[in-house]
Amino acid sequence: MKEHDLRFAKFLLLVNGGVPLLLLGWDACRHKLGANPVNFAIHTTGMLALVFLLLTLLVTPLRKITGLNWLIFSRRTLGLYAFFYASLHFLIFFSLDRSFSVSGTLSEMLKRKYLFVGLTGLLVMVPLALTSTNAMIKRLGGKRWRALHRLAYVAALAGVIHYYMQVKADVRQPLAFAAVLALLLGYRLVASLRQPGSQPVAPTAKPKN
Amino acid sequence: MIGREQDYPSASPCQCRDCAAPTRGGKSRLTHTGRLLGLDRRAQNEPEQERGRQCPGHLKSEMSHQLKEPDKIPAGEITDPAVYFNRRAFMRAGIVAASAVLTGLVYRRLNRVATGTIDTPPLQGLTKPVATSAETAGFRAADQETSLQDITHYNNFYEFSTDKEGVADAAAKFQTNGWQVSVEGLAQKPGVFDLDDLRKISPPEERVYRMRCVEAWSMVIPWAGFSLSKLLDRVQPLSAAKYVAFETLLDPKRLPGQQSGVLDWPYIEGLRMDEAMHPLTLLASGIYGRALPPQDGAPIRLVVPWKYGFKGIKSIVKIKLVATQPRTTWSLQAPHEYGFYANVNPKVDHPRWSQATEQRIGESGRRPTLMFNGYAEQVAGLYTGMDLRANF
Numbered sequence: 258m259k260e261h262d263l264r265f266a267k268f269l270l271l272v273n274g275g276v277p278l279l280l281l282g283w284d285a286c287r288h289k290l291g292a293n294p295v296n297f298a299i300h301t302t303g304m305l306a307l308v309f310l311l312l313t314l315l316v317t318p319l320r321k322i323t324g325l326n327w328l329i330f331s332r333r334t335l336g337l338y339a340f341f342y343a344s345l346h347f348l349i350f351f352s353l354d355r356s357f358s359v360s361g362t363l364s365e366m367l368k369r370k371y372l373f374v375g376l377t378g379l380l381v382m383v384p385l386a387l388t389s390t391n392a393m394i395k396r397l398g399g400k401r402w403r404a405l406h407r408l409a410y411v412a413a414l415a416g417v418i419h420y421y422m423q424v425k426a427d428v429r430q431p432l433a434f435a436a437v438l439a440l441l442l443g444y445r446l447v448a449s450l451r452q453p454g455s456q457p458v459a460p461t462a463k464p465k466n
Numbered sequence: 467m468i469g470r471e472q473d474y475p476s477a478s479p480c481q482c483r484d485c486a487a488p489t490r491g492g493k494s495r496l497t498h499t500g501r502l503l504g505l506d507r508r509a510q511n512e513p514e515q516e517r518g519r520q521c522p523g524h525l526k527s528e529m530s531h532q533l534k535e536p537d538k539i540p541a542g543e544i545t546d547p548a549v550y551f552n553r554r555a556f557m558r559a560g561i562v563a564a565s566a567v568l569t570g571l572v573y574r575r576l577n578r579v580a581t582g583t584i585d586t587p588p589l590q591g592l593t594k595p596v597a598t599s600a601e602t603a604g605f606r607a608a609d610q611e612t613s614l615q616d617i618t619h620y621n622n623f624y625e626f627s628t629d630k631e632g633v634a635d636a637a638a639k640f641q642t643n644g645w646q647v648s649v650e651g652l653a654q655k656p657g658v659f660d661l662d663d664l665r666k667i668s669p670p671e672e673r674v675y676r677m678r679c680v681e682a683w684s685m686v687i688p689w690a691g692f693s694l695s696k697l698l699d700r701v702q703p704l705s706a707a708k709y710v711a712f713e714t715l716l717d718p719k720r721l722p723g724q725q726s727g728v729l730d731w732p733y734i735e736g737l738r739m740d741e742a743m744h745p746l747t748l749l750a751s752g753i754y755g756r757a758l759p760p761q762d763g764a765p766i767r768l769v770v771p772w773k774y775g776f777k778g779i780k781s782i783v784k785i786k787l788v789a790t791q792p793r794t795t796w797s798l799q800a801p802h803e804y805g806f807y808a809n810v811n812p813k814v815d816h817p818r819w820s821q822a823t824e825q826r827i828g829e830s831g832r833r834p835t836l837m838f839n840g841y842a843e844q845v846a847g848l849y850t851g852m853d854l855r856a857n858f
Binding site: 265289423427 | 558561562565566569573577580615619620628630631726728729799800818820825827828830831832
């Protein structure tokens with residue numbers, strides 16, 4: 258794939274990742290988020306974070322299976338969107354549900370296991386987002402960067418467990434997420450057992466376009 | 467055109483080696499979007515070193531070299547580079563737009579918000595009792611009523627869907643013709659009542675009750691119905707009857723949610739006899755002066771305003787007077803999370819979330835949850851000396 262096509266693909270991904278946010282904002286402005294808008298926004302942003310986390314983890318297996326190495330272009334954007342929607346998920350909870358009460362949010366977070374697990378998933382993504390730049394990849398070096406970014410697995414696990422834990426009875430959807438995650442992590446496990454030396458790739462730091 | 471300005475139109479100076487014209491500052495004047503959409507000539511040619519610094523016009527003529535003598539190509543046959551690159555930009559803009567629309571449609575499909583109107587018939591002979599005592603004071607909550615739209619499009623009714631926003635749609639075609647309620651068990655005069663029989667027991671009264679869901683949200687609902695005690699009086703319970711057990715219709719064809727194993731079907735609930743006989747305990751057949759729409763439990767449901775919403779069993783077909791505490795759906799599903807009593811209590815949290823506050827539907831921010839959902843004055847006496855933490 259040519260450089261300019263890749264840049265276009267990145268742009269395409271950037272636009273599409275933002276579409277749900279735009280629609281959510283648009284619906285919120287028109288009071289079209291249903292009877293419980295805050296809950297709707299929290300739920301939607303949480304789902305989006307999970308979807309983007311799983312998409313991020315899908316890149317490497319897909320790349321290896323298809324041999325389409327250029328797919329790696331999408332990983333950073335997908336990962337950053339996952340972090341973005343997870344942060345938004347938390348911020349809406351903090352502002353509109355907890356009314357900006359730091360103590361109220363913290364005490365809930367510590368008391369409720371599912372909130373604690375969710376918060377863990379979010380916090381784990383912070384260093385990943387911070388080290389997502391080319392400069393940070395260079396500074397850390399491929400090996401350390403790869404090791405650090407395995408935290409993405411922890412974030413996805415935390416996200417899925419967090420979702421599973423807060424559902425009342427109908428666990429079909431969280432289980433579907435768990436099944437996809439199991440597949441994605443299972444692929445990596447099998448791959449590493451078959452080829453003990455193989456490592457997930459770190460994107461090579463490229464000069465800024 | 468997306469790029470504001472281009473540096474390659476045939477008339478303007480070009481940077482390619484075949485053009486003698488000097489470069490014009492060298493820096494692209496394209497917008498970033500324009501570059502991404504493919505308007506940037508250099509971005510496209512750079513990776514292919516062999517073409518080097520060639521402008522599209524020259525590129526075109528060079529490629530044609532093998533086919534025709536360049537001077538034999540009529541000038542009009544050569545695609546104007548501006549057109550050539552506009553086509554690419556146009557296509558890319560199309561891809562961006564089409565993909566965004568597709569993403570938007572997927573989002574909409576997965577995040578549907580319930581809409582729709584309620585057209586159930588108005589109830590005949592609805593009365594609005596005036597508060598005359600402490601007990602009847604509970605009949606009309608002074609709170610702002612929740613809109614009919616919200617009451618009918620945000621429902622927990624797993625027999626139709628586990629998605630609160632999806633129940634109204636899933637329940638729209640539910641038919642209640644020929645509905646019967648069997649009142650049986652430990653009674654002198656058990657019987658089967660159709661909706662007309664029930665209407666004859668008492669004309670519907672409007673009761674404005676707060677409704678507190680165990681999920682920590684709440685509504686204020688103008689129900690229509692009559693006290694359950696009036697029906698129970700009719701069948702004359704035996705003194706051995708200590709509890710009342712309720713059952714929802716079991717019909718997986720009409721209640722498609724019952725095809726899944728999310729809960730044990732049919733939905734069952736129960737009350738202690740004194741709770742069932744309390745004047746606040748309502749057998750409801752309407753809201754906002756109209757017949758109950760399917761998503762809210764048509765044609766007849768239970769409302770116990772000082773208990774969490776899941777005690778208000780919907781679409782009732784059986785009421786049984788029994789001697790021992792009946793089993794209830796949610797306490798079977800998760801015994802440590804949902805008890806038999808399920809009285810609204812801000813001091814006893816759900817194991818997974820706080821019950822101290824609630825999101826009143828239609829309000830912003832949370833409000834504190836009241837003991838017995840604000841009906842302590844009317845019902846606290848039922849639980850004197852009882853450990854409400856143990857009997858949650």
